[in-house]
Amino acid sequence: MSKKSMFTKIAATLGATALAGVTLTACGDSSGGGEGLLASIEGGTVTIGTKFDQPGLGLRNPDNSMSGLDVDVAEYVVNSIADDQGWEHPTIEWRESPSAQRETLIQNGEVDMIAATYSINAGRSESVNFGGPYLLTHQALLVRQDDDRIQTLEDLADGLILCSVTGSTPAQKVKDVLPGVQLQEYDTYSSCVEALNQGNVDAMTTDATILFGYSQQYEGEFRVVEMEKDGAPFTNEYYGIGLKKDDTEATDAINAALERMYADGSFQRLLTENLGEDSVVVEEGTPGDLSFLDAS
Known part of the structure; x- marks a missing residue:
């Protein structure tokens, strides 16, 4: 396949992805998770925000399935919390979460949590809680x-x-x-x-x-x-999982799930599967340690 043909095909795929994201967003407005993360997991349906257009991180595929590291980490965390509580694994509804809308989606209760290349910084931490960080990138x-x-x-x-x-x-x-x-x-x-x-x-x-x-x-x-x-x-970017401000119980549950993800080797496996062997430059985070905010 020529490079021109390859990019024409990719453009069509991304166009379909964008359309699928619009459809899901419209549905998400009426079904978002306003009860809090733990209540939604226990209730059997969780709404998770992520990107729909970033290969290897958060991508909505032509068959409407989701793929990427952020997607896999979010699924692991939710199912791990359910296991800890003795609950069934919940149904996950995905909500497209562009960077500029992430805090609003959380504050409005339209999502239960967001994993979407979400760098933790002091300004954002005033509006939402962060589980993690689950990785450090540059x-x-x-x-x-x-x-x-x-x-x-x-x-x-x-x-x-x-x-x-x-x-x-x-x-x-x-x-x-x-x-x-x-x-x-x-x-x-x-x-x-x-x-x-x-x-x-x-x-x-x-x-x-x-x-x-x-x-x-x-x-x-x-x-x-x-x-x-x-x-x-050149820079340090700490990715976290955003959720409702001051939901300490859910934040602690996310951090415990992330620690388990490192301990059982799942994070390194998911990192390699999604971003390739060369992505060793991406490091594990230290969940619950936000001391880097003091220097920002």
Whole structure:
């Protein structure tokens, strides 16, 4: 299959994904989980928010099934809590949760919890509780496999074009340290990936987890370049599971489930299955330890 044909096929799949997300959102408005996470698990139906358009993390497939690391972690957590309480595994209803809507969905009781590349920060922690973090990732670059010009962040200073999503924090962080970088912004990560594949940009940047997902989807086409500043990772992004503010009991239950997920080897297995062997740069989190917020 030619690259043009491949991306035409992928675009059609993502279009169907977006349509499916709209349908589920419409249904979710009337069935969201306003009773709290534990009550919903006990009641037999849980509404979980995630992304629908991020390969390897949260993706709604053409057959309406869900796949990705965030999806698998969320399912593990919910079923583990049910096992601890002696309840049946609940039915899971998935709700598309774009980044800008996550706090609102939780506060309105439209979802019971959200696992959607949800970085824990001080501002968000004022509005919702976080279980986790369940992983630590860093900002990185995605480049074409056959392009050896980019091996470090500083290589972007040589007149190369960097792509990211319009208004994104990762793009701004690069511009802060490399003011001369040429920045090309698109509305979606998938548009950046297509532009990168076609040679219209030289690299794209966001969390390494997201980039590993695309690298895994387009096997052999891209590679992930780690970014450092003064010998340390360029950024630290701690992914958590968002839920209703001050629901301490459910937060503790999530953290206990995450600890079990590490102990029985499930996390490393799910990480490799979804993001590939090279994703070892993505680290386990320390559930319940939010001390990093004090330094932010």
